[in-house]
Amino acid sequence: MPVAELDRLEPLIDLCPLQLRPLLRKRWQGLRRRARAAQPVDRGLRALARDLETATTRRAARLAALPSPEYALALPVVARRAELRAAIAAHPVIIVCGETGSGKTTQLPKICLELGRGVDGLIGHTQPRRIAARSLAARVAEELHSRVGQAVGCKMRFHDQVGEQTFLKIMTDGILLAETQGDPDLLQYDTFIIDEAHERSLNVDFLLGYLKQLLPRRPDLKLIITSATIDPERFSRHFSNAPVIEVSGRTYPVELRYRPLRGDDEEDQDRDRGQALLDAVDELAREGDGDVLVFLSGERDIREAAELLRKHHPPHTEVLPLYARLSASQQQAVFRPHRGRRIVLATNVAETSLTVPGIRYVVDTGLARLSRYSYRSKVQRLPIEKISRAAADQRAGRCGRVAAGICIRLYSEEDFAARPAFTEPEILRTNLAAVILQMSALGLGAVEDFPFVEAPDARFVRDGFKLLQELGAVDEGQRLTERGRQLARLPVDPRIGRMILAAREELCLREVLVIAAALSVQDPRERPLDKAQAADEKHRLFAVPYSDFLGYLNLWNAYHEQARHLSQNKLRKWCQQHFISYVRMREWHEVERQLQRLVTDMGLRLNQEEAEPDAIHRALLSGLLGNIAMKTAEREYTGARNLKLELFPGSVLVKKRPQWIMAAELVETGKRYARTLAVVEPRWVEPLAAGLVKRSHGEPHWEKRAGQVVARERVTLYGLPVVTQRRVNYGPIDPVLSRELFIREALVAGQLGTPGRFMTHNRALVAEVLELEARARRRDLLVSEEELYAFYDARLPAGIHDQVAFEHWRKQAEREDPRCLYFAREALLAQEEAIDTRQFPAQLEWQGLRLPVRYRFEPGEEDDGMTVTVPLAALNQLRPASFEWLVPGLLEEKLTLLIKSLPKQQRRHFVPVPEFAGQSLGAQRPE
DNA sequence: GAGCACTGC
Numbered sequence: 001m002p003v004a005e006l007d008r009l010e011p012l013i014d015l016c017p018l019q020l021r022p023l024l025r026k027r028w029q030g031l032r033r034r035a036r037a038a039q040p041v042d043r044g045l046r047a048l049a050r051d052l053e054t055a056t057t058r059r060a061a062r063l064a065a066l067p068s069p070e071y072a073l074a075l076p077v078v079a080r081r082a083e084l085r086a087a088i089a090a091h092p093v094i095i096v097c098g099e100t101g102s103g104k105t106t107q108l109p110k111i112c113l114e115l116g117r118g119v120d121g122l123i124g125h126t127q128p129r130r131i132a133a134r135s136l137a138a139r140v141a142e143e144l145h146s147r148v149g150q151a152v153g154c155k156m157r158f159h160d161q162v163g164e165q166t167f168l169k170i171m172t173d174g175i176l177l178a179e180t181q182g183d184p185d186l187l188q189y190d191t192f193i194i195d196e197a198h199e200r201s202l203n204v205d206f207l208l209g210y211l212k213q214l215l216p217r218r219p220d221l222k223l224i225i226t227s228a229t230i231d232p233e234r235f236s237r238h239f240s241n242a243p244v245i246e247v248s249g250r251t252y253p254v255e256l257r258y259r260p261l262r263g264d265d266e267e268d269q270d271r272d273r274g275q276a277l278l279d280a281v282d283e284l285a286r287e288g289d290g291d292v293l294v295f296l297s298g299e300r301d302i303r304e305a306a307e308l309l310r311k312h313h314p315p316h317t318e319v320l321p322l323y324a325r326l327s328a329s330q331q332q333a334v335f336r337p338h339r340g341r342r343i344v345l346a347t348n349v350a351e352t353s354l355t356v357p358g359i360r361y362v363v364d365t366g367l368a369r370l371s372r373y374s375y376r377s378k379v380q381r382l383p384i385e386k387i388s389r390a391a392a393d394q395r396a397g398r399c400g401r402v403a404a405g406i407c408i409r410l411y412s413e414e415d416f417a418a419r420p421a422f423t424e425p426e427i428l429r430t431n432l433a434a435v436i437l438q439m440s441a442l443g444l445g446a447v448e449d450f451p452f453v454e455a456p457d458a459r460f461v462r463d464g465f466k467l468l469q470e471l472g473a474v475d476e477g478q479r480l481t482e483r484g485r486q487l488a489r490l491p492v493d494p495r496i497g498r499m500i501l502a503a504r505e506e507l508c509l510r511e512v513l514v515i516a517a518a519l520s521v522q523d524p525r526e527r528p529l530d531k532a533q534a535a536d537e538k539h540r541l542f543a544v545p546y547s548d549f550l551g552y553l554n555l556w557n558a559y560h561e562q563a564r565h566l567s568q569n570k571l572r573k574w575c576q577q578h579f580i581s582y583v584r585m586r587e588w589h590e591v592e593r594q595l596q597r598l599v600t601d602m603g604l605r606l607n608q609e610e611a612e613p614d615a616i617h618r619a620l621l622s623g624l625l626g627n628i629a630m631k632t633a634e635r636e637y638t639g640a641r642n643l644k645l646e647l648f649p650g651s652v653l654v655k656k657r658p659q660w661i662m663a664a665e666l667v668e669t670g671k672r673y674a675r676t677l678a679v680v681e682p683r684w685v686e687p688l689a690a691g692l693v694k695r696s697h698g699e700p701h702w703e704k705r706a707g708q709v710v711a712r713e714r715v716t717l718y719g720l721p722v723v724t725q726r727r728v729n730y731g732p733i734d735p736v737l738s739r740e741l742f743i744r745e746a747l748v749a750g751q752l753g754t755p756g757r758f759m760t761h762n763r764a765l766v767a768e769v770l771e772l773e774a775r776a777r778r779r780d781l782l783v784s785e786e787e788l789y790a791f792y793d794a795r796l797p798a799g800i801h802d803q804v805a806f807e808h809w810r811k812q813a814e815r816e817d818p819r820c821l822y823f824a825r826e827a828l829l830a831q832e833e834a835i836d837t838r839q840f841p842a843q844l845e846w847q848g849l850r851l852p853v854r855y856r857f858e859p860g861e862e863d864d865g866m867t868v869t870v871p872l873a874a875l876n877q878l879r880p881a882s883f884e885w886l887v888p889g890l891l892e893e894k895l896t897l898l899i900k901s902l903p904k905q906q907r908r909h910f911v912p913v914p915e916f917a918g919q920s921l922g923a924q925r926p927e
Numbered sequence: 928g929a930g931c932a933c934t935g936c
Contacts, residue, residue, distance in 0.1 A: 129933065157935055174934040181936055203934060298931065324932060348931050369931040382930060426933090438936095491935035520935090527929095591935095598936070649928035669930050 002035045005045055009052055016055035017062070018121040018220075019187045024052065063119045065165060067144045067151050069110035075103030076248045077111075084111050084245060092215060093223040093242035097198075097232040099249025100397065104226045105195055106140055109168045112191050113144075117222060118167035121190035122153075126173040128196050128203065129353055130156045137161075137170040157491075158590045173203040178491070180210060180442060191222040197235060198227035198390075199352065200425035205453050206435060208238060212451045213444070215239075230390045231422055238453050254362075254400040259283075260412035273365070273410070274308050280363045280408040281309065281343060287406060290360025291342040293350060295395050297367040297384045299323055302345045303529055309343060316340035322356070323347040327526045328583055351394055355401075362399040362407040364392060366415070370423075373431045374668075375463035377643055378626060380431070381668040388423040392416060427456050432464030433494050437473055440480040441488030470626060470692060471498045486602060490595065492520045495623040500595065502622030502688070504604050508611030511553055512619045513599070517592035518552040519664050519676070524584035525555075535579035543652050547678035549620055549664070550613060551652060559585055617678055620662065622688050627663045629674055630682075630720055637661065637674065640718030648675040685722040686715050693717050700730045700737065702745030704753055707803030709738040709745075731801040738801035743792045748785055752803065756810055758821035765823050774855040775840035776889065777865075783830045791827070795820060839889030846882070849874055853887065866890065892917050 006028065013024050027048050034041045071078040076098065087094045088111070098104050112123050127133040137154035141147055148154050153162030155171040162169050173194070180186065192211065197204050211223055225235050225242075232244045261269040261276050277294065284292055296302050302321045309319045320333050322344050334344055334356050344356050348368050368391070372381045387395070392409065399405030409416065427435070436447055444450055447461050468474045471494055473484030480488075483501060490497040496516045503512035518524075527535045542558055544550035562574050575582040600606070621628070629639035635657070637645040645666065647654045653661060660682050663674035686693055693715050700711040711730035715723035731738040746752035750763050769782045795813070800806055813820050844851045854867045866886060870878065886894060895917035899910045910916040 172934060175936095177934085178936045199933090201933070300929075325930080351932090353932065371931065384931090434935095441936095489936055594936090646928095648930095654928075667930065673929080675930085 002031075002041050002045060005049070006032050006035060009045075009049060012052045012056055015059055016052065017059050018190055020055050022187070024048070024055065027051075059119065062165075062167070063116070065151075066116065066119060066167065067113055067146065069113055069144060071107065071110065072143075074250075075107055076101075076250055077103040077107040080245070080247060081107075081111060081114075084108070085115055087243055087245055088112065088115055088117075088222055088224065091243055092219070092221065093225070093239040095225045095227065095232050095235045095239075095242055095244045096247060097227045097229050097244060098247030099228060099251055100401065101250035102247045103250075104247060105136060106143065108193055108224060108226065109140055109170075110143070112193070112222070112224075113167060117191040119190070120220070122162075122169045122188050123167060123191040123193065124176060124186075124189040125168060125170045125193040126176050126195060126204075126207070127170065128173055128199055128201050130172055131353070132196075133170050133172050134159075140168065140170070158594070173201070173207055177203055177207055177210075177438070181488075184442065185217060186214060190220060191224070193224045193226065195226050196228075196352075197225045198230040198232075200423070200427075200453075202426045202430060202435065205425055205427045206438075208235070209450050209452045210444075212239065228390075228394070234453060238451070251397060252400040252402070252404040254396050254405045254407050256396060257283075257406060257408045258413045258416070259408050259410055260415065261410060274304070276410050277305055277363065277365075278308060278312050280410065281313075283408065284361040284363070284406060285341070287361070289341065290405075291344065291356075291358050292361040292363060293344050293346060293356055293359045293398055294363040294365070295350065295368075296345055296347060296365055297369050298347060299325070301365075302347070305345050306529075309345075313343075318342045320344045321346075321529070322350060322354070324349045324353070325522070327528065327581060330528070350398065351391065356398070358402060359399045360403060360405050362396055362405065364395045364407060364409045366392060366409060366411045369669075370429070371426075372429045373460075375431075375459050377668075377672075378463070378467075378640065379643065379666045379668050379672060383668075386411075386415075386419055388420045389416060390422045392419070425454055427452065428454060428460075430460075431467070432456055432460050433467040433471075436461065436464040437468055437480075437484060437488050437494055440474065441485060467626070468494065471495065471623065473498075489602065490598060492516060492595070496520060498623035499620050500599060501604075503616075503619040506611070506615040506619040507607045507609070508615045508619055509599065509604055510606045511611045511616050513592055513595050513606075514556045515549050515552055515616070515620065517588055517595055518549075518556070520591055521588045522581075522584050524581045524588060526579045526581050528579075531579070538578045541578070545652055545656065546658070547613070547617065548651050548653070548676045549678050550616070553616075555580070556588070614681075614684075617662075617680060618684050618688065620664075620678065621680055621684055624662045624664065625685065625689050625692065625717065627666055627674065628680060628682075628685065628717070628720060628722075629661055629663065631657060631659050631661075638720070639663075639666065639674070640720065642719055643672065645672050645674045647677060648673040651675065651677045653677045653679065682720075682722040685717050689717050689722075693722065695733075697728070697730060697733060700734070700741055702741055702749075702751055704746075704751050707753070709741045709801055729802070735799055735801055739796070739798065740789075742801045742806070743789055743796060744785070746803070746806075747792045747796075748788045752806070754803070754807065754810075756807075756814075756821065758810075758814075758819070762821070762823045765825060765828055768825075769828050771855070772835050772837075774857045775837070776835050777855075777857045777893070779857070781829060781831055781835070783828055787827075787830075788823075791823065792821075836889075840887055844868060844887070847877065888921065891921055895920055 009028060013021055013028060016024060031041045031044050031048060077084065096104050096108065109123055109125055112118060117123050127136060133156055134154060137148045137152055141152040144151050146152055149161040149163050150165050151167050153166035153169040155162050155169060155175050194204060194207060215221060227235065229246065236242050236244050259276060259280055261272045263269045263272050281292060294305065296305060302323060306319050306321055317340060318338060320342060322331060322334055323346065346356070350356050366386055367384050368387045369382045370385045372383060374381055396407035399407055439447060439450065448458070465474060465478050468484065471487065472481060473487050473494060475481055486501060487494050487497040490500060496519050499512055500516050503509040525539050542551055542555040544554055563571055566574060572582045575585060626640050629637040629645050632638040635646055637647065639645050647657070658679040660680050661674065661677045662680045664676035667673055667675060696714045697711040698714065700709055703710040709730045710727055713723065713726040713728045714721060750759065752759065766782065773779055773781045797809060800809055840855065841853065843853055851868045851870055856863050856865065858864045868883065885891065896913055899907060899913045899917060
């Protein structure tokens with residue numbers, strides 16, 4: 001009976017929503033096991049039957065509520081509906097490519113609904129940008145006679161409108177990527193549409209790798225990749241030759257005109273650039289009315305071009321700049337209706353993110369700033385580069401949307417032909433730390449085995465791991481650490497996440513969350529070209545002289561102080577007056593709240609007391625260890641790995657130029673800049689950078705007062721000296737060398753303050769031999785230092801290199817042999833032959849006087865030789881000549897020298913000289 | 928003395 005019931009229930013599982021199936025199947029299998037073991041299953045069976053009933057009803061209700069889409073037949077995708085339907089039904093993956101106006105973005109989800117997709121799970125449709133996702137959701141909802149939040153859902157950061165009745169979920173690709181953390185098999189979905197894949201953003205490339213790994217586990221899944229006609233074969237190859245369906249666009253022809261710059265070298269061309277733009281605009285003016293879109297590389301070019309055009313053109317031509325950092329209202333200007341001619345000067349925003357309406361003509365400089373990460377210098381670069389052929393065509397296409405257009409390229413056709421076909425995908429030009437961190441947290445296995453559409457260079461992967469290691473997110477074996485796991489949960493850059501985690505220990509979480517959020521959003525400060533000074537003046541109200549970071553905190557506090565008592569309208573006005581973007585302040589606020597929620601979920605506690613600035617900066621520094629720099633010249637700073645930097649001119653520190661700084665980011669544009677800065681104390685670095693700093697030691701030497709071998713320690717981080725000249729006990733660092741120094745300096749040289757009798761004994765013995773040497777004017781009587789060293793070396797055990805350990809050992813050793821450290825006199829004498837001390841008497845007897853004699857062997861010194869001390873009273877009784885006889889031991893040498901100094905004529909009578917000198921010694925000293 | 932464009936647990 002139970003077995004029959006189990007058999008009846010099994011097929012019902014596949015009629016439940018996807019998400020519920022794994023759990024229901026598990027329960028069913030459990031019951032079958034029990035049934036086979038003849039255990040009671042009745043209650044379990046009843047419960048399962050009930051749950052299956054509810055679940056299948058839910059799916060049936062979804063199926064019944066599935067919208068039946070209507071189509072506006074004019075779109076190319078709609079015309080090929082049947083073919084697309086068949087392809088989706090027949091293949092797990094298809095690639096649909098077509099230009100703008102093909103309808104692929106808006107109509108493909110509807111075709112999926114027609115196929116009954118979206119019933120078992122959702123149809124997930126990803127967009128690279130939030131604005132695009134939002135407007136697409138509104139548009140599709142409208143076409144389905146529904147509202148966003150019902151049949152069509154929409155999800156992005158801070159915005160979730162997905163309901164029970166949702167079939168189609170439109171979201172940013174970042175959201176889908178984030179969802180893999182909680183739902184690795186993405187069971188919410190039965191279909192994916194990955195839109196704008198040709199842009200090859202980091203998110204898309206990562207997603208396509210993830211989905212490739214997922215497909216074998218989800219055979220029911222359908223995947224549609226849509227792309228402009230840019231390298232669709234690559235996607236096809238990535239998904240085992242999935243079919244590519246090309247759909248025509250609905251655009252007008254664009255005439256291409258090449259107007260290369262004059263001049264042979266770059267300098268000439270730079271001069272010509274402005275003139276070429278004016279010429280192109282004039283040429284287009286002769287073609288007839290219509291707005292012009294000019295593509296330039298950046299804000300500076302736009303400013304220069306705007307000035308040129310304003311001087312050049314009749315008043316009824318309107319010149320509008322357009323770039324992402326422009327305030328929202330200034331951006332909106334391009335959407336305002338207008339009379340006369342309009343020339344929009346734009347960066348790449350107009351290539352993908354923003355569609356400027358009503359453009360008839362395009363002027364393309366062929367240049368753009370492209371972000372390129374240098375794994376060598378660890379700096380993000382923004383060089384101006386020639387854009388690819390695909391990007392140039394994309395730009396040209398911007399004037400064929402409403403009517404036939406003309407695109408003037410300010411370069412030659414040969415130049416165009418010589419360019420790379422496609423823009424390098426982001427994954428090949430970016431710092432990979434964040435991607436690697438996500439992959440590790442998701443347990444996706446080795447990075448080099450991951451099925452990327454295009455695998456990143458191994459050097460970039462290594463560099464990414466290195467940064468994660470610096471942050472303590474992975475260990476030396478590149479395994480994710482507990483801290484790495486926490487970092488992966490924070491939707492911010494790993495460096496910024498590290499600051500947040502460090503803020504817990506520094507008791508400044510509240511403040512650091514605000515700063516971390518600020519660093520994650522666009523700078524809310526606005527600086528319009530024409531009111532730059534006024535804006536700077538207002539922004540100075542929030543500045544903190546030693547830290548751009550605390551400046552953010554100040555702005556935050558000021559804004560929230562206002563927000564507490566002002567209406568939203570008045571708050572907007574306050575923002576406007578202070579050149580602050582209200583929209584970006586809101587975004588900042590949202591990010592801060594989200595981070596606060598996440599860290600409190602992780603068990604971190606906010607500080608109640610206001611934090612100390614130093615504590616805040618130490619927490620920030622924990623994430624920015626690779627971004628410290630030291631002033632090395634008037635305007636030059638040296639960062640990690642000897643990187644030369646300048647301070648970014650917008651920083652509060654640019655005039656102050658402190659000795660040490662940390663930077664939120666290093667970017668190379670015209671020069672290499674450190675941007676968003678604070679003064680740091682180099683001594684903060686070492687405790688935060690354990691395991692990263694390198695130590696070197698110089699001048700190790702015995703210090704009598706410390707009773708230790710002491711050295712000067714130098715601590716460097718990436719080559720920057722964060723500690724210099726620190727006195728440290730060198731013993732534990734290099735015990736072998738320290739013992740050697742201890743023996744040489746403390747024992748042999750006698751620099752040890754010891755109560756041990758051996759030292760007095762040995763010292764006296766050495767003094768005695770040295771005295772003998774001085775008398776005999778030779779240096780070879782005392783055994784060499786090496787032999788004295790060998791004496792101690794043979795007795796002192798290994799590991800003893802300071803006073804405390806020595807005394808401890810000595811006491812024990814002397815208990816067995818009290819004289820174990822005593823030199824023997826014979827052992828100190830290197831020469832067997834004894835010196836006859838009578839030859840070098842300690843005093844001279846003279847006319848009843850006993851005059852003490854000192855000896856010194858130090859040629860060149862005033863008292864070299866022998867010195868006789870005479871009492872003052874006896875001085876006049878002595879004749880200087882008597883002293884020329886010296887003492888017997890010195891006389892022979894003196895005689896030899898005297899003979900040698902004779903003129904040759906006489907000298908020859910005394911050959912051989914030493915013999916004569918020796919024979920003369922018998923003569924008597926005159927009294 | 929001045930930077931392309933996006934995304935998020």
